[in-house]
Amino acid sequence: MTMKIKKMSKYTRRNFITYVMLAILFVVVQALVSTGNVSSLIKGQLVPICAYVVMAISLNLTVGVLGELSLGHAGFMSVGAFSGVVMATCLQTVVPIAWLRLAIAIITGGVFAAMVGVIVGIPVLRLKGDYLAIVTLAFGEIIKSIINNLYIGLDSGGLHMSLLTDKLNLAEGGKTILGGPMGATGVSSISTFTMGMILIVVCLTVIFNLVNSKSGRAVMALRDNRIAAESVGINVTKYKLMAFVISASMAGMAGTLFAMNYSTVVASKFDFNTSILVLVFVVLGGLGNMRGSIIAAAALTILPELLRQFQDYRMLAYAIVLILVMLATNNPTLSAAFRRFFGSFRRKKPTSDAKGGAAQ
């Protein structure tokens, strides 16, 4: 029994630290914003940071916990973004309360991304490793070109949809929501930092609770050894799909949050580069390490803004910083020095959690 308490409290403590970290961050940022101590540049980045944090932890579920490399995560973000935007525009007059409309839009984005996740996941999850990565990469591109050619309009008669042509046959007073390559224009930007933080906490709680439950154990088991998982009667397909769909749905929600922060959203924003960027957050933060993903996502979204003074060399500096961080974290001498330095108030350096174990 004592062992159980010890173990439970270990997980709870780890998760607790993450929650406390988020709470402190929220309070500090809110305080800074309300006292006007934050530049408008950073202020404008707050919601995207939240969206990228959710993207990072959701991709970490696929890459770190399920152990499958997905290069099309931005595709789900895109699906969520545009379905959320369409929903929010439709509800413009019906639901006047902005935060409620946003919440409904986010949920819609999550549901649509989950549906696409199921459709994509069933054939794709039969593949492994590199092949899965290539197919998910292609999926991201397909989503991008579909949305680039999709026209959606709204009039008194309801939603009008058209693929490839912009002939929506809208009635008088109708409004085009999604204009193909023009993207969604005239979106009311209602995303708030508070909503972003709520979304982070909800997604984080779902992942933490999932990982410490029967289903999460099964997902990690098939990451560690698929044959053994089958031999103890674990339905491999079911749990693979489950983790993949949950991950996709969270990406969709992040997409809606992201899109509703701007007045114009174009599909080309959610391209291969975005997928890779999110993958970088995950790898840098540590596979299976949720707290690491959060920190990496936040830091690497802020970094390009802080490096603006380098102007033309901004992205070069970004790349160099990234390489240095990677080298530093993988350097045994450095990490040993860190361990010695932090050893006094840190029981154990969580290197063992870097790949797998329970997510923290």
Added chain:
Amino acid sequence: MSFEKRPETKLVPVPSTNIVPERDVDKTPILEARNLGIDFGGLTAVDDFNMGIGRTEIAGLIGPNGAGKTTVFNLLTKVYQPSRGTILLDGTDTHGMNTIQVNRSGIARTFQNIRLFNNLSVEDNVKLGMHNQINYSTLEGVLRLPNYWKSEKRAHEKALQLLSIFDMQGLAHAKAGSLPYGAQRRLEIVRALATNPKLLLLDEPAAGMNPSETAELMENIVKIRDAFQIAVLLIEHDMNLVMGICEGICVLNFGKIIAKGTPSEIQANPAVIEAYLGKKKEDDAK
């Protein structure tokens, strides 16, 4: 502990093919393989395999390297679908079942090359064995409903109880991949037992163990059989272990059964000696 209810057993009266015919008389053998065979392309890996195992029998499957012993395990657990023949598990035909269904209907196995969930804790490995007996949905788990806490607590207690067979409760929080070799082998057995099997297949359980560990393992296998009232089929090269605890032995060579019988019968069987040691010359004994 609530166990998943198994489907009713359909009893089929069959002539016994038990290795030891007098074992569990009047009872359906737990496992009955008839004319089992598999071809990989033109190669016949296992052919005409007939074997029955009594309900609480410890049976051994031996043979030289490459004889097809592990292939038989893979056939029984449906990792490979047999090319021909039938497998009756507790009287029920397992035709068309997959690995997962076979496990649910009562066959658990360990692997020759250890296959643990290395990044998970020892306790989680055992709990994964109990996966199909833990009854709460994913949603209940995510929302942490009372059923989650209740089931997890029960699973935790059962896991420790199972680990205590090998005196491994103290290692419950260790990472499975960090255990010493012998402990990993034992953990695999515990995980297999956690699936609540009727038949336990052990693939070289004593490989890499020293004589005293092997002796302990022998005791434990018998202990497990007695405590859980299950049948055990084991592949092993350690003849002390096989001759010491197996009640019936089946000898396989080039995919075919060359002898069946009790340990003493097998030891005296010229075909077995020939398979292992080669043909005896007229005048030099052994």
